[in-house]
Amino acid sequence: MLLTLLSTLTTSMKIIDNEIYQAYKSGQAKQCKECGEIKLLKDFPLFSTKGAGRKNTCKHCSNALATIRRRLRRQNPPPxxxxxxxxxxxxxxxxxxxxxxxxxxxxxxxxxxxxxxxxxxxxxxxxxxxxxxxxxxxx
Ligand SMILES: [Zn+2]
Ligand SMILES: [Zn+2]
The missing domain is CATH 3.40.1800.10 (His-Me finger endonucleases)
Known part of the structure; x- marks a missing residue:
């Protein structure tokens, strides 16, 4: 029973990976320069300038970076x-x-x-x- 469940999980994970891979090949996914993971384009935030496209850092990493930068700015005020x-x-x-x-x-x-x-x-x-x-x- 457990084995069946495990193999089902592994199979479904492979399908997801393959989907990402296909999306990557067709330009619908890219690699995050922070975490290195390949994610769908919608997982990358848009630049605030209209038409400038999407950032190369995924939403998850962008949020984490923003939090770190806010903390560092508080601890080290700019000149x-x-x-x-x-x-x-x-x-x-x-x-x-x-x-x-x-x-x-x-x-x-x-x-x-x-x-x-x-x-x-x-x-x-x-x-x-x-x-x-x-x-x-x-x-
Ligand atoms: Zn990332
Ligand atoms: Zn300089």
Missing amino acids: SSAGDCPSCGRHTTAWVLEHCHQTNRFRGYICDSCNVAFGKFGDDPYTMQRSLNWLSSHG
């Missing part, structure tokens, strides 16, 4: 005035809270350009260093 970004050194008026997505540790406040760049490079110093080396060696 009260414009200043130089500690990352790139350029003057900024728009501070963005930067934290480690693995450990949830607060890193600091950086400018919007650095925040976007870090995001594009997946917060990976190795990839950024590689890219930097290439840029430096090509004048």
Whole structure:
């Protein structure tokens, strides 16, 4: 009896996985960049800008991230005035809270350009260093 139940469960799980896989192949699902799970597009929040599409972080992870960022912002208030970004050194008026997505540790406040760049490079110093080396060696 239990065995039958187990095998039924396993079979139904496989069907769900296959559905997601088919949806993924036809562009109706994508991988969340936080949890790595492949989910249906409707499980990804829309950008607030109309026509900008959906975020690459699923609703579940987006909500969790928002909660963490709120807490970190409360514990570490942003600079009260414009200043130089500690990352790139350029003057900024728009501070963005930067934290480690693995450990949830607060890193600091950086400018919007650095925040976007870090995001594009997946917060990976190795990839950024590689890219930097290439840029430096090509004048
Ligand atoms: Zn996720
Ligand atoms: Zn910067």
